[in-house]
Amino acid sequence: MSVESRKTREACCSKLKLFLASMAFVYFAKAFGGAYMKSSITQIERRFDIPSSLIGVIDGSFEMGNLLVIAFVSYFGAKLHRPRLIAIGCLIMAVGSFLTAMPHFLQGPYKYETSVSHSRDINTTESILPCLSNHSMTDADETPDLETQTACEKAVGSSMWIYVFLGNMLRGIGETPIMPLGVSYLDDFSREENTPFYLACIHTVGILGPMFGFMLGSFLAKIYVDIGFVDLDSITINHKDSRWVGAWWLGFIVTGTIILLSSIPFWFLPKSLPKQGQEQSQSKSTELAPVGEQENFLPEENQEHDEKEKSVTFQELAKDFIPSLKRLFRNSIFSLMILTYLVAVNGFIGAITFKPKYLEQIYGQSASKAIFLIGILNLPAVALGIITGGFVLKRFKLGIIGAARLSITASLGASCMFAIQFFIHCENADVAGLTASYQGIPQVSYNQQTLLSQCNMDCSCSLKHWDPVCSYNGMTYASPCLAGCKISTGTGKETVFHNCTCIEEMLTPGVNQSAVLGQCPRRSDCDRIFKIYMVMSVIGSFISACGGTPGYIVLLRSIQKDLKSLALGMQTLIVRTLGGIPPPIYFGALIDRTCLKWGTKQCGGRGACRLYDANSFRMTFMGLITVLYFLGNILWCGLYVRIVKRQKKLALRNQAKENGQEGTGASNGHANISISKNKEDTDRESTI
Numbered sequence: 069m070s071v072e073s074r075k076t077r078e079a080c081c082s083k084l085k086l087f088l089a090s091m092a093f094v095y096f097a098k099a100f101g102g103a104y105m106k107s108s109i110t111q112i113e114r115r116f117d118i119p120s121s122l123i124g125v126i127d128g129s130f131e132m133g134n135l136l137v138i139a140f141v142s143y144f145g146a147k148l149h150r151p152r153l154i155a156i157g158c159l160i161m162a163v164g165s166f167l168t169a170m171p172h173f174l175q176g177p178y179k180y181e182t183s184v185s186h187s188r189d190i191n192t193t194e195s196i197l198p199c200l201s202n203h204s205m206t207d208a209d210e211t212p213d214l215e216t217q218t219a220c221e222k223a224v225g226s227s228m229w230i231y232v233f234l235g236n237m238l239r240g241i242g243e244t245p246i247m248p249l250g251v252s253y254l255d256d257f258s259r260e261e262n263t264p265f266y267l268a269c270i271h272t273v274g275i276l277g278p279m280f281g282f283m284l285g286s287f288l289a290k291i292y293v294d295i296g297f298v299d300l301d302s303i304t305i306n307h308k309d310s311r312w313v314g315a316w317w318l319g320f321i322v323t324g325t326i327i328l329l330s331s332i333p334f335w336f337l338p339k340s341l342p343k344q345g346q347e348q349s350q351s352k353s354t355e356l357a358p359v360g361e362q363e364n365f366l367p368e369e370n371q372e373h374d375e376k377e378k379s380v381t382f383q384e385l386a387k388d389f390i391p392s393l394k395r396l397f398r399n400s401i402f403s404l405m406i407l408t409y410l411v412a413v414n415g416f417i418g419a420i421t422f423k424p425k426y427l428e429q430i431y432g433q434s435a436s437k438a439i440f441l442i443g444i445l446n447l448p449a450v451a452l453g454i455i456t457g458g459f460v461l462k463r464f465k466l467g468i469i470g471a472a473r474l475s476i477t478a479s480l481g482a483s484c485m486f487a488i489q490f491f492i493h494c495e496n497a498d499v500a501g502l503t504a505s506y507q508g509i510p511q512v513s514y515n516q517q518t519l520l521s522q523c524n525m526d527c528s529c530s531l532k533h534w535d536p537v538c539s540y541n542g543m544t545y546a547s548p549c550l551a552g553c554k555i556s557t558g559t560g561k562e563t564v565f566h567n568c569t570c571i572e573e574m575l576t577p578g579v580n581q582s583a584v585l586g587q588c589p590r591r592s593d594c595d596r597i598f599k600i601y602m603v604m605s606v607i608g609s610f611i612s613a614c615g616g617t618p619g620y621i622v623l624l625r626s627i628q629k630d631l632k633s634l635a636l637g638m639q640t641l642i643v644r645t646l647g648g649i650p651p652p653i654y655f656g657a658l659i660d661r662t663c664l665k666w667g668t669k670q671c672g673g674r675g676a677c678r679l680y681d682a683n684s685f686r687m688t689f690m691g692l693i694t695v696l697y698f699l700g701n702i703l704w705c706g707l708y709v710r711i712v713k714r715q716k717k718l719a720l721r722n723q724a725k726e727n728g729q730e731g732t733g734a735s736n737g738h739a740n741i742s743i744s745k746n747k748e749d750t751d752r753e754s755t756i
Contacts, residue, residue: 083341084257087151088266090333091250092273094158097330098243099277100284101165101323102130103447105236107285107439110425111316115178115293116171116229117667117675120422120659124652127421129233131648133164133240138641141244143389143634150249151337157245158331164238165324171228172317177294180311181533181668182304198548198556198565199527235320240644242327248636255624255632257341263624268458268617275451282443284322289314289436304560308434309586310678311534311667396635401626401710406642408703409619412479413647415696418655418689425659426689429680431494431598432590445602446609453478453613461618468625471618472711476704478615483697485608490690492601494594496682497587499536499544500551502664503681506570508543512681514664523570524552532668534678538588539571539581546665551583561585622711658688 105127113123145153254270255263292300293313305312397403427438457478461471496503496512501519504510516531529549537548545551545568552569565583572581627635660677662684667675 083338084254086333087254087337087341088270090151090330090337091246091254092270093333094154094246094250094330095270095274096277096280097158097323097327098161098246099274100281101161101239101277101320101327103278103281103443104285104319104323105130105168105239105281106420107282107289107424107443108314108316108319109421110428110435111289111293111314112229112232113676114311114667115313115316116232117669118229119674119676120425120656121653122229122656124421124654124656126229126233126236127652128649129237130240130243131644133237133242134244134644134648135240135641137241138244138248138637138644141248141637143392143637145245145249145633145637149339150245150253151334151339153245153249155331155334157242158327158334160242161239162242162324162328162331164235164240164242165320165327166235167238168232168235169317169320169324170235171231172293174231175228177298178313179670180305180313182311182535198551198553199524199529199569244640247640248633251636252633256629264458264461264617264621267620268455268461271458271617272451272455275447275454279443279447279451281323282439282447284319286436286440286443288316288319289434289439291315291318293317301560304563304585306561306586307436309536310428312435314436392631392634393638396627396631396638399627401707401714402623402635404703404707404710405619405623405626406639408700408707409623409639409643410647411696411700411703413643414651415693415700417648418651418696419693421652422655422659422689426685427598429685430682431601432497432594433598441602445606449606449610450613453610454616456610457614457617460614461621466618468622468711469708469715471621471625472704472708474618475615475622476701476708478611478613478618479697479701479704482608482612482615483694483701485604485611486690486694486697489601489604489608490686490694492597492604493686494590494597494682497544497590497679498542499546499587499665499679500570501546502679504543508541512664512683514681519546519550521570523572524550527552534665534667536585536587537565537583538586539568539583541571542588543571544588545570545583548583553583622707626711655689655692658692659685662688 109123109127112126113120141153251267254266258266290307291314292298292303293315295315307314423442424435424438427433427441428435433441457474460466460474464470466474496510498504498508498510500506501513501521503512505518506521506523519531520529527549529547533547533549535547536544537551537553538544539551548556548565548568551565551571553565554567554569556563556565558564563585566581568581568583571583623635623639624632659680662681663677663679664681665677665679667678669675
């Protein structure tokens with residue numbers, strides 16, 4: 069081979085490798101931003117004082133952005149300059165990230181519910197009088213005046229969350245070209261057998277994005293939201309408190325910058341490349357014998373179609389859109405595959421959105437620790453699972469049927485892990501009047517009146533405020549007033565409440581009747597149970613991820629080449645629309661129903677939930693995920709049966725064609741007619 073041919077091939081390979089590296093980086097960047105958004109859900113919910121159902125709408129706005137443009141981008145984008153469209157998408161994502169952080173600079177400082185003075189020059193003795201018969205903080209007295217109501221509209225619970233909604237939607241619009249155009253570009257110009265490995269590499273590098281995103285979220289969750297603007301010594305809560313809000317806005321500035329950098333390489337990549345290894349193999353038909361079912365088991369269109377692509381008008385593209393869509397959805401395997409993905413994604417999105425809150429409420433972990441553990445334990449397990457699935461496909465040269473078997477096995481294994489996790493849990497935290505009586509008897513009450521007892525009846529306490537204190541008997545009280553505390557000493561975080569009449573009810577005379585700020589820690593056995601849960605969770609994450617790459621290959625190998633970009637785009641459109649938007653909303657709405665104590669906005673309205681019924685939360689959250697994965701298993705089994713049947717029919721027809729050619733010694737003309745007839749039969753079969 070000449071030196072020029074070798075240089076041309078090397079240049080082609082280097083550009084393909086540059087595209088591969090660029091795709092890996094952009095997958096990292098978009099996953100970094102997406103994971104950080106997920107890790108900040110709790111902080112955003114508390115900052116804007118909104119319920120889980122509304123935070124689900126905000127989280128779903130990303131998929132809403134996809135819905136607006138994905139069908140057209142995936143179809144028309146395949147005919148245009150794909151790398152540059154990806155670069156433009158990255159710019160839009162960066163703008164969306166910066167827009168999400170904007171409310172922080174437009175709002176005033178964060179104000180949380182507290183009965184403790186923020187002033188530091190108060191005397192250290194008897195500085196606060198939580199329970200006095202002549203001092204009233206009843207709910208009736210808390211009706212805000214017009215001035216307070218106006219101030220409330222501009223405060224934490226105002227419509228500023230709309231900026232977050234719009235910013236997240238812009239991120240969804242910007243991410244639209246990356247997956248369908250990037251994957252189809254890579255699959256078009258790489259060797260067929262290399263595609264699974266390349267996809268596994270991209271997804272493996274991409275999974276580092278969520279790891280860094282969750283670690284950044286964990287770090288910033290420990291930093292107070294208004295750092296640099298307030299005196300941190302005056303803050304009476306810490307990062308373990310359910311009222312704490314971390315510096316959520318700072319992370320969106322960081323992720324926006326990373327996404328902006330990821331767009332740079334795509335401006336310099338060409339519209340198309342020669343097929344990898346084209347010089348060594350001119351005809352794909354010779355590859356069908358040794359590889360068998362590893363190839364597309366639907367025949368490719370004639371290469372005349374590729375030649376036609378050189379000069380087509382927008383009108384011609386638009387005219388062909390509806391017929392192409394009909395051809396695509398007449399493919400029963402593609403349609404069933406979309407339905408299977410849809411169910412699985414519903415379970416996955418619901419789980420990842422509210423898992424940090426689940427770890428907080430069921431196992432008593434702080435938001436920062438919950439996010440950190442997901443980032444360093446679950447996500448590496450997912451990365452290992454993805455690369456393992458791709459390696460098994462390449463190592464054993466699994467075809468469409470083998471890939472389907474691997475995906476089904478992974479789905480069944482993950483379902484078993486979720487079913488086991490359903491039964492692993494800690495008991496409710498002991499909170500007087502909510503999860504236990506004032507005498508310490510376990511009980512759950514959604515009625516706020518149970519916060520009142522004989523011991524605090526004369527204190528005129530508000531039932532709306534959440535300002536928890538922990539007594540030395542291990543019981544948490546919703547506020548110092550509801551604990552019946554008469555006096556306090558110290559300032560800020562060091563405040564201690566004394567002479568608490570409700571604590572006295574549970575203790576023998578002479579025992580310490582004091583309480584300190586914050587909820588009491590969980591019982592000692594909860595830490596051991598939490599470790600068991602995390603082990604099962606990590607194993608489940610690994611098993612589930614092993615089926616990711618094989619499932620993707622099943623999808624790619626079930627569609628014609630000219631429909632590949634459209635198919636990937638429609639898959640993204642449908643799965644993200646019905647699998648990305650509804651789950652956070654209905655998961656959040658169902659979780660809201662398990663709330664025992666709602667926070668209160670400055671104007672007196674209902675804010676974010678402070679305490680959940682742990683058992684109801686667990687049964688709702690884990691039960692819903694388990695049911696969705698079980699339904700996904702049923703669909704996978706139906707899909708597998710359909711794939712096997714079609715593959716057998718195609719194998720019999722190919723064998724009959726070969727036998728007919730050998731027995732009759734047909735001419736080339738007759739052979740072409742036979743091939744054409746087989747193609748027509750196969751296309752007809754794809755519509756069944």
